[in-house]
Amino acid sequence: MTAPSQPHVGDQYVLPTGKDDAARLDIIHAVYGPVSRKALEAAEISGASRVADIGCGTGTIARWMASRMGPAGRVDAIDIAPQQIEVAGTIPPETGSASIHYHLGSAYEPGLPEHAFDVVFCRLVLCHLKEPGNAVAQMASLLKPGGRLVLVDMDLRDTFTMPPCPFYQAYIDECVIPYQTKINVDYSVGRRLPQLLMGAGLSTDAVMVDQPVFREGPEKHLWEKTWTSALQRAVSEGVITMDRGLELIAGMERHTASPDVWVAVAKMFAVVGSADALR
Numbered sequence: 713m714t715a716p717s718q719p720h721v722g723d724q725y726v727l728p729t730g731k732d733d734a735a736r737l738d739i740i741h742a743v744y745g746p747v748s749r750k751a752l753e754a755a756e757i758s759g760a761s762r763v764a765d766i767g768c769g770t771g772t773i774a775r776w777m778a779s780r781m782g783p784a785g786r787v788d789a790i791d792i793a794p795q796q797i798e799v800a801g802t803i804p805p806e807t808g809s810a811s812i813h814y815h816l817g818s819a820y821e822p823g824l825p826e827h828a829f830d831v832v833f834c835r836l837v838l839c840h841l842k843e844p845g846n847a848v849a850q851m852a853s854l855l856k857p858g859g860r861l862v863l864v865d866m867d868l869r870d871t872f873t874m875p876p877c878p879f880y881q882a883y884i885d886e887c888v889i890p891y892q893t894k895i896n897v898d899y900s901v902g903r904r905l906p907q908l909l910m911g912a913g914l915s916t917d918a919v920m921v922d923q924p925v926f927r928e929g930p931e932k933h934l935w936e937k938t939w940t941s942a943l944q945r946a947v948s949e950g951v952i953t954m955d956r957g958l959e960l961i962a963g964m965e966r967h968t969a970s971p972d973v974w975v976a977v978a979k980m981f982a983v984v985g986s987a988d989a990l991r
């Protein structure tokens with residue numbers, strides 16, 4: 713049994729939702745789609761008949777999973793933000809895909825049937841939660857015997873540029889780290905994914921790590937964009953002033969405007985856990 717869920721915990725999502733963030737989530741999918749798909753292939757997504765996506769955002773990966781499963785399958789995709797569910801519901805899956813059912817729900821209280829899913833997927837949600845272990849235990853409880861849990865999450869401290877940019881490192885040191893400490897989340901939770909699987913009674917069957925590097929395109933500016941969106945919240949928490957935050961972001965933008973600068977985006981970890989231990 714898992715600890716009783718606490719609906720208020722970790723539900724203060726710090727980024728915009730719905731139409732305001734859909735383009736950024738598309739960039740996230742472009743950048744981190746390959747490692748996510750590789751982990752899902754390792755979890756045998758094509759053979760799955762029922763799949764859950766926890767914290768589905770605008771449904772980018774739910775639609776991809778549905779396309780791999782075929783028309784007899786079913787994807788249940790939940791998110792805590794109604795605006796995400798609203799946008800996701802407006803984007804049709806590819807013809808011939810599994811059906812996708814979007815629901816409002818929390819990672820702590822998914823509201824989905826236990827022991828019913830072949831694959832449960834969760835990307836870039838645990839880093840926003842105060843109790844990721846509690847959420848992973850809930851996800852594990854959704855798995856059929858032999859089912860697979862695929863977790864994808866990051867280490868934001870590993871974001872850097874070549875040649876180096878002091879503004880990037882300063883933003884991490886002066887804003888990202890104090891902010892995560894203040895709101896009690898872990899933006900490097902990717903490194904702890906195997907421990908989280910173990911804590912939920914699952915074995916770790918695969919671990920993958922990916923850190924794409926870009927010299928152009930919107931992908932190159934993903935974290936500048938993300939940090940700009942989150943700055944107001946960091947200022948409200950008192951970890952940085954607006955002037956200093958804007959100065960650091962402007963410094964990053966000046967640096968990365970050059971085609972000679974390459975940006976290594978946050979390192980991403982993907983793990984596949986199996987419920988064999990739950991048999």
Ligand SMILES: C[S@@+](CC[C@H](N)C(=O)[O-])C[C@H]1O[C@@H](n2cnc3c(N)ncnc32)[C@H](O)[C@@H]1O
Nearest residue numbers: 725767768769791792793796818819835836837
């Ligand atoms: C960075 S987005 C990732 C969305 C999607 N998984 C993807 O990879 O495109 C994080 C998502 O987690 C959702 N979220 C945050 N806290 C949550 C919670 N406690 N339960 C469920 N979803 C949550 C947010 O609303 C947001 O849609």
